[in-house]
Amino acid sequence: MEGSGAEGALPPLPEQARLLHIGLMKTGTTALQRAARERRRQLLQQGVRYPGRHYNHREAALALMRRSERAPGEPPPDDAWQQLLAEVEQDSRRRIWVSNEFICGCDETAAEQFLDDLGPRTHVVVTLRSFVAVLPSLWQQYLKSGTRDDLESWLRVVLADPLDRKQLPRHYARNEQGPVVSRWARLVGPDRLTVVIGDKAHPERVQQAFESMLGLRPQTLAPTQQNGYDSNRSFSAEEAALFLEVNRLLPPGAATEDQLKRILFDGAGRRVLEQRAAPAADTALVLPPWARERAIALGEQYAQVVADSGARIVGDLAELSRPPGQEGRSTMPDQVPLDLAAQALIGALSAGLRRGSDFGAPSPERPRAVPPGQTRPEQAPPKQAQPKQAQLKQAQPQYARPRRAHRTLRRTARRVARVARRLLA
Numbered sequence: 223m224e225g226s227g228a229e230g231a232l233p234p235l236p237e238q239a240r241l242l243h244i245g246l247m248k249t250g251t252t253a254l255q256r257a258a259r260e261r262r263r264q265l266l267q268q269g270v271r272y273p274g275r276h277y278n279h280r281e282a283a284l285a286l287m288r289r290s291e292r293a294p295g296e297p298p299p300d301d302a303w304q305q306l307l308a309e310v311e312q313d314s315r316r317r318i319w320v321s322n323e324f325i326c327g328c329d330e331t332a333a334e335q336f337l338d339d340l341g342p343r344t345h346v347v348v349t350l351r352s353f354v355a356v357l358p359s360l361w362q363q364y365l366k367s368g369t370r371d372d373l374e375s376w377l378r379v380v381l382a383d384p385l386d387r388k389q390l391p392r393h394y395a396r397n398e399q400g401p402v403v404s405r406w407a408r409l410v411g412p413d414r415l416t417v418v419i420g421d422k423a424h425p426e427r428v429q430q431a432f433e434s435m436l437g438l439r440p441q442t443l444a445p446t447q448q449n450g451y452d453s454n455r456s457f458s459a460e461e462a463a464l465f466l467e468v469n470r471l472l473p474p475g476a477a478t479e480d481q482l483k484r485i486l487f488d489g490a491g492r493r494v495l496e497q498r499a500a501p502a503a504d505t506a507l508v509l510p511p512w513a514r515e516r517a518i519a520l521g522e523q524y525a526q527v528v529a530d531s532g533a534r535i536v537g538d539l540a541e542l543s544r545p546p547g548q549e550g551r552s553t554m555p556d557q558v559p560l561d562l563a564a565q566a567l568i569g570a571l572s573a574g575l576r577r578g579s580d581f582g583a584p585s586p587e588r589p590r591a592v593p594p595g596q597t598r599p600e601q602a603p604p605k606q607a608q609p610k611q612a613q614l615k616q617a618q619p620q621y622a623r624p625r626r627a628h629r630t631l632r633r634t635a636r637r638v639a640r641v642a643r644r645l646l647a
Contacts, residue, residue: 232416232431232434232435232534232536233434234434234435234436234437235317235345235435235436235437236343237269237315237316237317238314238315238316238317238343239317239318239343239344239345240310240317240318240319240320240340240341240343240344240345241317241318241319241320241344241345241347241432241435241436242320242321242325242336242337242340242344242345242346242347243319243320243321243322243346243347243349243432244322244323244325244326244346244347244348244406245322245323245324245325245326245348245349245396246323246326246348246349246350246356246396246397246399246402247323247356247359247360247363247396247397248351248356248359248360248454248456249349249350249351249356249420249428250349250351250420250428251278251321251323251349252277252278252452252453252454253429253445253448253453253454254321254428254429254432254443255277255278255321256277256446256448256452256453257429257442257443257444257445257446258272258277258319258321258443259272259276259277259278260446261442261443264442265319265436265438265442266316268436268437268438268439268442269315269316269317269437270316270317270318270319270436270437270438271309271310271313271316271317271318271319272319272321273306273309273310273318273320274306274309278321278322278323279306279320279321279322280322280324281302282302282303282305282306282320282322283303283322283324283325283328283336284302284324285301285302285303285304286303286332286335286336286339287324287325287328287332288332289324303339306320307339307340310340317436317437318340319432319436320340323396324396326348326395326396326402326406327392327395327396327397327402328395330405330409333405333406333409334409337409337410344410344414345410345414345415345416345435346406346410346414346415346416347415347416347417347418347431347432347435348402348403348406348415348416348417348418348533349417349418349419349420349428350399350403350417350418350419350420350528350537350541350542351419351420351421351541351542352421352521352541352542352543352544352545352546353399353517353520353521353524353542353543354509354514354517354518354521354543354544354545354546355545355546356397357377357380357381357509357513357517358373358456358507358508358509359456360380360393360397361373361376361377362456362457362462362507364376365457365462365465365466365469366465366487366491368469368472368479368482369466369469370466370469370470372466372553372554373462373507373509373552373553373554374510374513374552374553377509377510377513380393380394381513381516381517381520383516398524399521399524399527399528399542400523400524400525400526400527400528401527403415403417403527403528403531403533404527404528404530404531407531407532407533412531412532412533412534413532415531415533415534416431416435416533416534416535416536417528417531417533417534417535417536417537418431418432418536418537419535419536419537419538419539419541419542420537420541421537421538421541421544422546424537427536427537429443429444429445431536449495449496449497449499450494450495450496450498450499451492451495451496455495456507457494457495457507458504458505458506458507459504459505459506459507459550459551459554459555460504460505460555460558460559460562461494461498461504461558461562462507462554463554463555463556463558464494464558464562464563464566465486465487465490465491465566466554467554468486468490484573484576485570485573485574486570486573488573488578488579489569489570489571489572489573489574489578489579490565490566490567490569490570490573490579491566491569492569492578492579493565493566493568493569493572493579493580494562494565494566494569496579496580497565498561498562498565503559504559505549505550505551505555506548506549506550506551507550507551507552508546508548508549508550508551508552509545509552510552513552514545517543517545518543518545519543520543521542521543521544522542522543524542524543525539525540525542525543528542
């Protein structure tokens, strides 16, 4: 089934339209968003506002969805969506472009809120690609959250026959291609929904579709020069094996979710993606044969649901069930390259020192969430004056803090080194 239009060429949306790009994940969204951030001024000059300052609108979207970007239970930034909306409302001349992949999986109440707040001129865009090809990349999102399940174990859950949506409800809400398109077609109307299907044979299709809909000059959204982290490339099998083994060897409760994210993936993972350009000696991560067949069947089902939705389709629906052509492996290698382990260790040490992944300037600690009814230290009422002896007694432990910090860092370095030695043995 071939969609409408030549490779992404579409008539532009009406002036002052609001384009809401809701994902899905791993469909080329990051490349588009980073191009938009780098060329915000060019977009304004061509009649398009990409609001905010970041490369996408995650914080604002999560605020409307009442979900936290950080640890569970921490309240989201209530005003982030309102700030974005205020910038949108102040521009009455240009087309507006809002983009984040989490939006596709929100509940109906939040979806209706997005549409109501952005108004009747809103047009929704969904980007898709081969369901078979995207699954290993989706597993890696769980890997970055600390899963100890290998790819095949995870696939046994998400490709169960029949599907058990109670197991990972958020995964299904975000990644079931057919139901996502069908639900948004019902909410916004099929005449205000466009589905763009990317594939390797036509790498510029998604870019061209957005340029056309937004009335931009060709190549305005061409990919910028990016490293593997900025382009959000997937891990190779060797890279995935390293972080899976770290997750498995790390004692439960050894670190908080924030610490794991900062040190292991914003530090070690980010440095690996920044410094290693998909080495030719590494192997791609692909589905095992049974999962490949199951994913092909689901891709065919999703293609039919998308076709029945009535949405405008750009690209070939058969792509949703087409497996990738590259060779690869579905099991984890038992050894990893030396340069991979070294880069991961360097990134972890840098992040442990709160200097990002590349020993940049130290970053300040982010404030932690405060339970209701309590106050932050800086908000606490002033303490009563105490006798000098009591003040000195309270001050004494402070001299031990640097030594404790150094001991903690040394222990962290030793743990990371032990993991690296096991992997390289």
